[in-house]
Amino acid sequence: MNNLENQKADNLEKSLTKANKIKLLGLSQNALAESLIKLGTHEKNVSMRVKQVWSWVYTHGEMDFREMTNLSKNFRVFLQKNFSTERPEIVKKQISKDGTRKYLLKTSNIGEFETVFIPDDDRGTVCLSSQIGCTLNCSFCHTGTQKLVRNLEPFEMVGQVLAIKDDLMDWCENSKHNKRLVSNIVIMGMGEPLYNFDHVKNGLDIIMHNEGLSLSRKKITLSTSGVVPNIHRVANEIGCLLAISLHATTDAVRNRLVPINKKWSITELMLSLKNYPKLSNSERITFEYVMLKDVNDSLDDAKRLVKLVQGIPAKINLIPFNPWPGSNFEPSSSEQIKKFSNILRKAGYSSPVRKPRGKDILAACGQLKSNSIKPKKNSLFQDPNYIIS
Ligand code: SF4
Incomplete structure (x- = not known):
């Protein structure tokens, strides 16, 4: 040899x-x-x-x-x-001019995945991925253009946080920080977490355990596109906060933007949320609503949205659309977003407009994607040590 x-x-x-x-x-x-x-x-x-x-x-x-x-x-x-x-090793790190960090990670399993750290004055949020790629093809989302490669395992869920804490030197020995840099978690990266429920739960159990990473359940938000049969399990089995990627107020538009809506319609989704266990003002459900010009941003949409969430302690995050290469949508204008938000506010709902973070490195909401693809059956790539990217 x-x-x-x-x-x-x-x-x-x-x-x-x-x-x-x-x-x-x-x-x-x-x-x-x-x-x-x-x-x-x-x-x-x-x-x-x-x-x-x-x-x-x-x-x-x-x-x-x-x-x-x-x-x-x-x-x-x-x-x-x-x-x-x-645990995941960092293949590539990009730092945005606003301080957001995007990491490309890999383990000995197939594929690479992205994780983002978003620093703010009062918190540091890690946006975790739950799958490599996604099956759901939401039409405004870059990850949706990548076919599902696989589910991430529990060691990869908790490992994303560990890899970032390492990179930031966010361990107790590091006395130069008087506070934790990683204080919040959102599961809003690549993939649909409720299609990988057990692995996500097992990873979060360790993240929340007081002898594990010890993050309070109220500092963790899991976001789903609306996998109705698993939604109540978030309250009953995980206990963290819940966010819903709603993005539309009629089935016709939601079928186009979030195709899982064809399986579980807006009516079914809202019914499940009205009966959500432990629903309370202190644990409101967050609705994510990406603002797409002339698609879902009319004032009639805002009024319908108010009716839809009636009876649910809710906060509505308005997300200016973050374009990605090949996307077919345009962002709503700031004036339109303001008018939309005013209607929600007048109806008593908190409706902050999310500030895009890490846009210059494609780290903003809906922009994550890796180049990994699913290996074909019987191919050489079945070798678990072979990483395709
Ligand atoms: S928005 Fe979420 S569920 Fe929809 S395609 Fe993107 S990653 Fe998948």
């Missing part, structure tokens, strides 16, 4: 060893405890061990078992042999 072939063989062996290890990130405390017991750790020590490991990983951001110095040497070797702390 020549040198290149030797190196390839070496890399393959390394990645196979990595693949055989249990992925630690994304495992709940119970799942980690079970794995430790199966591998021979004495039951009496397991609960303490789990807490120690979680503290290293999620409080200190330490991914090297050798550095987990309050664990015995034998236990560190045992962890090293059996577990990996694999």
Whole structure:
């Protein structure tokens, strides 16, 4: 074998060893405890061990078992042999002139995905992706032009936050920040989170756990295009806040903008929201409404919107459209957005106009997309170590 072939063989062996290890990130405390017991750790020590490991990983951001110095040497070797702390690695980072950061990430699984960090005076928000690509083809959304490659796994959900915290050096040791840089999460990146419910839930459980990343559930918002059968599960099983990508006030227009509407119409969606568990003024549902010139921005639309949300404690975010290469829509004018917003405000609804962030790096709402494609059956690309981009 020549040198290149030797190196390839070496890399393959390394990645196979990595693949055989249990992925630690994304495992709940119970799942980690079970794995430790199966591998021979004495039951009496397991609960303490789990807490120690979680503290290293999620409080200190330490991914090297050798550095987990309050664990015995034998236990560190045992962890090293059996577990990996694999998390997304940053392939590319772009920083907008307004400070927004867009990351292209990958793991040993197929495909690359994007995550965004949006800094503000009073908060730092991570916009997480839940899938690579999307099945839903919303016509105003750049991600919708990318076919679904796959669902992200729990270690990739929580790993997006870890990768960004690392990049920002947002760990407790870093005393130069007196506050957390990552304070809020929105699941509004690539994909429909309610079509990947279990993985999203498992990742968020760790993000919210007080021994995990310890973010309050009220600082986390999951946004769905309207997968009605799973909407109540957000309140009952996850507990974070809910946002709905509404974007239209009639079925005819919504069928065009958000085609999932053909499956679950506006009437069905609104009925489910009126019965949403734990609905209250302190936990309002956010409606996302992208403002598209001459498509959904008439004053009649604003009046219909008021009627639709009647009876639901709601906030309506108006989003100026962020064009992307090949998009067929134009943004509404600022005057039209203002008139639209006034109608909502007069009816008693908070209706802030969202300030576009990261437009110059295609990081704004609806602009995310990676070049990854789904491998064909029986192709060479079925090799999980092969990344297509
Ligand atoms: S808006 Fe959301 S659900 Fe619709 S295509 Fe884009 S990523 Fe998918």
